[in-house]
Amino acid sequence: MIDKAVRFYHSGLFDWFVQRVTALLMTAYLIFMLIYLFINPDLSYGQWEALNKSLGMRAFTFLTMIAMLSHAWIGNWCVLTDYVTERLIGPKANFIRNSIRFGMAILTFAYIAWAINILWRF
Amino acid sequence: MLTVSIYRYNPEIDQEPYMQDFEFDAQGKDLMVLDVLEKLKVEDPTLVFRRSCREGVCGSDGVNISGKNGLACITPISDAVRGNKLVIRPLPGLPVIRDLVIDMAQFYAQYEKIQPYMINDSAPPKIERLQSPEERSKLDGLYECILCACCSTACPSFWWNPEKFIGPSGLLQAYRFLADSRDTGTEERLSNLDDPFSVFRCHGIMNCVQVCPKGLNPTKAIGHIRKMLISSPA
Numbered sequence: 189m190i191d192k193a194v195r196f197y198h199s200g201l202f203d204w205f206v207q208r209v210t211a212l213l214m215t216a217y218l219i220f221m222l223i224y225l226f227i228n229p230d231l232s233y234g235q236w237e238a239l240n241k242s243l244g245m246r247a248f249t250f251l252t253m254i255a256m257l258s259h260a261w262i263g264n265w266c267v268l269t270d271y272v273t274e275r276l277i278g279p280k281a282n283f284i285r286n287s288i289r290f291g292m293a294i295l296t297f298a299y300i301a302w303a304i305n306i307l308w309r310f
Numbered sequence: 311m312l313t314v315s316i317y318r319y320n321p322e323i324d325q326e327p328y329m330q331d332f333e334f335d336a337q338g339k340d341l342m343v344l345d346v347l348e349k350l351k352v353e354d355p356t357l358v359f360r361r362s363c364r365e366g367v368c369g370s371d372g373v374n375i376s377g378k379n380g381l382a383c384i385t386p387i388s389d390a391v392r393g394n395k396l397v398i399r400p401l402p403g404l405p406v407i408r409d410l411v412i413d414m415a416q417f418y419a420q421y422e423k424i425q426p427y428m429i430n431d432s433a434p435p436k437i438e439r440l441q442s443p444e445e446r447s448k449l450d451g452l453y454e455c456i457l458c459a460c461c462s463t464a465c466p467s468f469w470w471n472p473e474k475f476i477g478p479s480g481l482l483q484a485y486r487f488l489a490d491s492r493d494t495g496t497e498e499r500l501s502n503l504d505d506p507f508s509v510f511r512c513h514g515i516m517n518c519v520q521v522c523p524k525g526l527n528p529t530k531a532i533g534h535i536r537k538m539l540i541s542s543p544a
Contacts, residue, residue, distance in 0.1 A: 201539050266513075271470065
């Protein structure tokens with residue numbers, strides 16, 4: 189089972205699968221928000237706070253945030269391995285690409301920490 | 311008179327490539343682009359291009375015609391001329407050897423990777439390995455590929471990663487063998503394709519479908535390979 193999971197992670201299928209699942213989750217969140225705003229045209233701060241304070245909504249928002257960051261991480265990897273390669277920009281490409289990836293990793297963790305801070309501080 | 315602008319590059323003489331304009335009189339005929347090239351070659355014998363069967367079967371004369379890849383021999387000038395100008399360049403993304411002739415080694419290396427031959431270790435029957443008409447029909451739309459490279463050289467994923475991404479042509483051929491009821495190498499074939507680049511660099515933009523001179527659909531074949539990878543037990 190673990191062997192299969194490890195192989196799945198290193199396959200192209202994993203990234204492809206994650207991109208689709210995360211896209212569905214983000215779409216669901218967007219549709220939910222649009223419908224909520226549509227059926228509550230005179231939304232008060234109290235209503236908005238009550239919605240976002242509920243455990244279910246916090247979990248939904250946090251999962252969507254993780255989905256968006258995963259989606260962006262994989263998408264960025266695709267873009268970087270297309271355009272920031274030795275073939276296209278020369279021998280410095282690997283250093284530049286890995287530096288951008290490192291920067292993105294820090295940014296991603298910062299966003300996760302920020303999201304936790306926003307969602308659970310009130 | 312038609313202006314024919316052709317990409318010229320002879321590495322033994324030229325510092326860099328350039329476009330050369332020729333004036334051409336088609337005499338009111340809707341010639342094929344290859345006919346135009348042949349006539350211009352009489353005028354300028356240094357012009358170099360590949361051609362063989364001149365009827366869309368051999369796949370030798372794939373070139374970029376007014377911005378779209380295609381076979382010169384079956385593309386009429388009425389389809390390719392824009393504003394009384396015909397622009398002919400080599401297929402993009404692969405190294406140019408001279409004028410319209412490209413080095414297709416990278417393209418063939420990807421083709422070789424997909425093992426473009428039947429894998430079946432069982433003892434051959436006395437006459438032949440039979441297929442039902444239904445099994446045979448699964449190869450329609452796949453076996454017709456003539457390896458002209460119009461699709462792969464129209465694919466940005468192949469331009470950026472020609473050494474890692476198989477490309478639409480190779481993947482169409484890969485599925486041709488995966489779909490063959492006589493082939494028993496399915497698991498081996500799939501495991502060779504299951505990395506982040508070989509198949510999954512295809513983002514489904516369908517340039518390949520748009521340019522294929524045989525009207526084939528590599529994107530659909532790639533979708534089938536993905537489905538097989540998802541349901542593969544390995």
